[in-house]
Amino acid sequence: MPPVSRGFRRRESDNQLPADRVPPGQHLVDDFPVLTIGPTPQTPLAEWSFEIVGAIDEPLRWGWEEFQALPSETITRDIHCVTSWSKLDTQWEGVSVDTLLDGVETAAEFVVGFCDGGYETNLPLEDVTDRQAWIAFAYGGEPLESQHGGPARLLVPHLYFWKSAKWIRGLRLLDDDAPGFWESHGYHNRGDPWHEERYAGD
Ligand SMILES: Nc1nc2c(c(=O)[nH]1)N[C@H]1C(S)=C(S)[C@@H](COP(=O)(O)O)O[C@H]1N2
Ligand SMILES: [Mo]
Numbered sequence: 353m354p355p356v357s358r359g360f361r362r363r364e365s366d367n368q369l370p371a372d373r374v375p376p377g378q379h380l381v382d383d384f385p386v387l388t389i390g391p392t393p394q395t396p397l398a399e400w401s402f403e404i405v406g407a408i409d410e411p412l413r414w415g416w417e418e419f420q421a422l423p424s425e426t427i428t429r430d431i432h433c434v435t436s437w438s439k440l441d442t443q444w445e446g447v448s449v450d451t452l453l454d455g456v457e458t459a460a461e462f463v464v465g466f467c468d469g470g471y472e473t474n475l476p477l478e479d480v481t482d483r484q485a486w487i488a489f490a491y492g493g494e495p496l497e498s499q500h501g502g503p504a505r506l507l508v509p510h511l512y513f514w515k516s517a518k519w520i521r522g523l524r525l526l527d528d529d530a531p532g533f534w535e536s537h538g539y540h541n542r543g544d545p546w547h548e549e550r551y552a553g554d
Pocket of ligand 1: 367385386387388389390396433434467469470471499500513514515516517518519
């Protein structure tokens with residue numbers, strides 16, 4: 353008898369989570385949960401802007417129309433929330449942070465994403481460059497719903513989803529790290545789901 357029959361193997365893999373896609377301690381969902389601290393801001397597009405400020409000689413600012421005119425791309429990625437849900441193949445459209453920082457000279461090694469409503473999250477610059485982070489304004493081919501961060505949110509899919517700040521309005525470039533909201537409330541400073549960096553000290 354062969355050690356593993358074909359039928360058995362196929363049935364088993366059908367029932368298994370795709371282990372290379374689902375980080376430890378996570379489970380898959382089909383819906384798209386909403387996780388928000390506080391009320392959902394409603395900023396009119398005419399008042400919306402995206403700014404890059406801090407350790408930069410000339411701060412940058414785009415209004416909504418200007419931002420829409422930047423080169424954008426479709427991004428298909430798995431996302432992982434620290435509350436343990438993961439969602440595969442989410443599809444977004446947005447502008448990469450590389451595009452926004454193109455030509456920017458800075459000595460900064462960290463960024464803080466800041467948002468309408470006051471939420472902040474901090475990241476090493478090297479986690480938002482090299483095609484790892486986007487300012488996303490569409491999800492599933494539709495304008496991003498306000499409950500999911502519309503008109504635009506940060507998308508950093510390789511880190512836990514609290515780093516993907518909703519209603520983002522800009523990035524502050526910093527020489528020294530400065531913890532954001534969850535990072536100063538016991539959550540891990542970096543949040544790599546593949547290393548289960550959930551809480552400070554993990
Ligand atoms: N501005 C803002 N961004 C935020 C949050 C928030 O409360 N406010 N929650 C974070 C957390 S903990 C998660 S898991 C995701 C949830 O995004 P979703 O509601 O689109 O699923 O947004 C992140 N970004
Ligand atoms: Mo979260």
